[in-house]
Amino acid sequence: MEAVVNNNEGPILPSKGKKRKWIYAKKPSGKLYNYRQWVGYSLLLFLFAAPFIKIDGNPFLMFNIVERKFSIFGNMFFPQDLHIFVFGMLIIMVGIVLFTAVFGRVWCGWTCPQTIFLELIFRRIEYWIEGDWTQQKKLNEGPNTDARAWKKLLKHTIFILISCFISNIFLAYIIGVDELLNIISDPIDQHLGGFVAIVIFTGLFYAVFAHVREIVCTTICPYGRFQGVLLDDQSMTVAYNVERGEPRGKLSKVKESKNGDCVDCGLCVHVCPTGIDIRNGVQLECVNCTACIDACDEVMQKIGKPSRLIGFYSLGEVEGKKNFKKSYTRQILYSVILVLLTSVFLFLIFNRADIDGSLLRATGSTYQTQPDGRISNLYTIELINKSGKAIPFELKPTDSNYTLQLVNQIDTLTKDGSAKMSFFLITDKKNIDTYKTKTSIQIHSEGKEVNTLKTTFICPPGAKN
Numbered sequence: 001m002e003a004v005v006n007n008n009e010g011p012i013l014p015s016k017g018k019k020r021k022w023i024y025a026k027k028p029s030g031k032l033y034n035y036r037q038w039v040g041y042s043l044l045l046f047l048f049a050a051p052f053i054k055i056d057g058n059p060f061l062m063f064n065i066v067e068r069k070f071s072i073f074g075n076m077f078f079p080q081d082l083h084i085f086v087f088g089m090l091i092i093m094v095g096i097v098l099f100t101a102v103f104g105r106v107w108c109g110w111t112c113p114q115t116i117f118l119e120l121i122f123r124r125i126e127y128w129i130e131g132d133w134t135q136q137k138k139l140n141e142g143p144n145t146d147a148r149a150w151k152k153l154l155k156h157t158i159f160i161l162i163s164c165f166i167s168n169i170f171l172a173y174i175i176g177v178d179e180l181l182n183i184i185s186d187p188i189d190q191h192l193g194g195f196v197a198i199v200i201f202t203g204l205f206y207a208v209f210a211h212v213r214e215i216v217c218t219t220i221c222p223y224g225r226f227q228g229v230l231l232d233d234q235s236m237t238v239a240y241n242v243e244r245g246e247p248r249g250k251l252s253k254v255k256e257s258k259n260g261d262c263v264d265c266g267l268c269v270h271v272c273p274t275g276i277d278i279r280n281g282v283q284l285e286c287v288n289c290t291a292c293i294d295a296c297d298e299v300m301q302k303i304g305k306p307s308r309l310i311g312f313y314s315l316g317e318v319e320g321k322k323n324f325k326k327s328y329t330r331q332i333l334y335s336v337i338l339v340l341l342t343s344v345f346l347f348l349i350f351n352r353a354d355i356d357g358s359l360l361r362a363t364g365s366t367y368q369t370q371p372d373g374r375i376s377n378l379y380t381i382e383l384i385n386k387s388g389k390a391i392p393f394e395l396k397p398t399d400s401n402y403t404l405q406l407v408n409q410i411d412t413l414t415k416d417g418s419a420k421m422s423f424f425l426i427t428d429k430k431n432i433d434t435y436k437t438k439t440s441i442q443i444h445s446e447g448k449e450v451n452t453l454k455t456t457f458i459c460p461p462g463a464k465n
Contacts, residue, residue, distance in 0.1 A: 022140070023214055024133035025123065026270040030294025036109070040116040047113070051172035051180075056388040057415070062176050069416070075349055076386055076416060080356050084348045091341050096223075098334040100230045103312075104237030108223065109289030114208070114216050117166070119273060119289070122159060122209045129155045133270060159210045160202065167201030214274045218285045225284065233316030234330055238288045240268075240279045240310050248279075251303055261305045268292035268310060278310055353451035354387035355413065355443050360455070362422065367458045375459045376405075376426040381441070383421070385413035391445055395423065398440040398452065401431040425457060432459040 053060035055074025062071040070077040070085055077085055096107055109115055129151050130136045139148055171194070172180045183194035208216060217224060231237065240262075249259035262279070269277045271291040276283050278292045296310040362378040370376055385391055392412050397404050407422035425439070436456045443451045 020215075023273070023275040024137045025273045025275075025291075026133045026267070026295075027123075027127050028271050028289075028291040028294060030291075030298060032290040032294050036290065037120060039110055040120045043111060043113075043116060044120070048169055051169065051177045058388050059176055061173060063173055064175060066175065073349060074388070075352065076388060078356075078384055078386065080358075080384065081352070081386075084345070084352075087348065088345055091338075091345055094341065095338055097226075097230060098338060100226075101232070101235055102331050102334055103288075104231065104235055105224065105286065105288040108217060108287035112287075114221075115273075115287060115289065118209055118213060121162060123273075125158055125162075126155060129158075156210065160206050163205035163209065164198070164202045166205050167198050170201055170205075171197060214285075217287050218274055224287075231315060233314060234327060235315050236312045237282060237315060238278065238286060238290060238293065238310065239282060239313045239315075239317075241308070241313065242279075245279070245309050261300065261309050263299065263303065265299055267295040267299060271295045282315065352386060353443075354385070354391060354445060355383055355393055355450050356386055357381055357383035357443075357451075357453060359441060359453040361458070367460065368424075370426060374426050374428050375432065376424045377457050378407075378422065378424055379441075379455065381421050381423070381453070382418065383413060383443070384418045385416060388415065390414050390417075393450075394444045395421075396442045396444055397425060398442055399427075402427045402439065402457075404441070427457070427459075429459065432457070435459060 050061040051059055058074045058076055059071045060074055062069070064070065068079050070081075072085075072088065099107060126136065130139055139151065142148065168180060168184075171183075175194070179194075183191040183198070188195050212220075245260040245262035247258065247260055248262040248264040249257070251263050252259060268279065269275070269292075271294075272278070273289060273291065274285045274287060276285045278286065293308070293310050293312075297307040300307050300309055359379060359381045362380050365378050368376045368378070381395070383393070390412060394411065395404055395406070403426045405424040405426060407424070410419045410421055413419055425441075436458055438454065439457050440452050440454045442449050443453070
């Protein structure tokens, strides 16, 4: 269901056949907006640079779903590392959820890619070409002139070019920057699938940032709907101080005026990118961008009133709960939990074995009796190189009572390569106590043990006797 909003009246419930009313957001300014720009442009710089940064030849970040290869901080991850990757995704989700529970929807207004791209790139281009919100509205509602056509053509051409650039960056995270450069430099018919992907993503990004815009935040994205479940009376959110601001009224020189501090200028509504009136209470459409705080503070400063008529308040304060006491216990507890989870994740990343794999007894085989009376088991081992470079290796049994005999000799793994080998594990009957005995194989590289794979050894019952 589409959320229809009006820049002057706040959210309007959609009705059948009602046309969406376009939001003309006033160009924001102020201290918090400056901070938000620093945060947003820093994240954009990281987003655009990360696929091109390489550590030991591996991308700093890559999520190649097609080939099931992932690179995080230059460490390659394969299907065998799914638990680490899933753990990392859980940390991101838990971090956002916990952050929301404490600070409300600040993620949406300050760090969400949708908001950053829209507010710090596309809207700024719109302000540059078409002017501030009143000029944009006048242009769109005015006659079809050549000047208007040229402005629209210039704006949408730039929008498409930026969307194409973003789609290329997005694809670089999926297939890697080297493959992306091949798609760009080679003839189209050699990478038709990649070219089609770039075109589709370009169209998608253009549609979102040029037309859909705030509907992504108010209707499409489920995160805003979850917010109502995550917040409680201790959660901080952008809110209007009703007790101080009401009743609203124009600035009066009468000392005994019963009006509140709110002069009903409407600037908090005009700067809102989702078109709501923050004075109507906490709303799911609010993305906590803090534009209304800056706008209100500027007015308060001009009329000599204290700032933060609109500011960050806990829900308990906003709702005027009796005997409400602000507590920082949960903020501290959540922060500690997140730090612990992140520490575990980083430990898993930087303490992985350079060589990983799986060890299984050969399918359909049990044990073999050698001509000299010893017992052997046939195994299949599949190894994968995670070191980011070519690496030599050697297999050794953990128990000195076992002898390892290779069927196919492989002693080096190529970069990001794998190897499948078969070998016999052989031992004397006298060394075996039970039908199934636990044992393991060590993987050595350059004189050091890099991993140990566990298995079982089968011997006929009563072999020891």
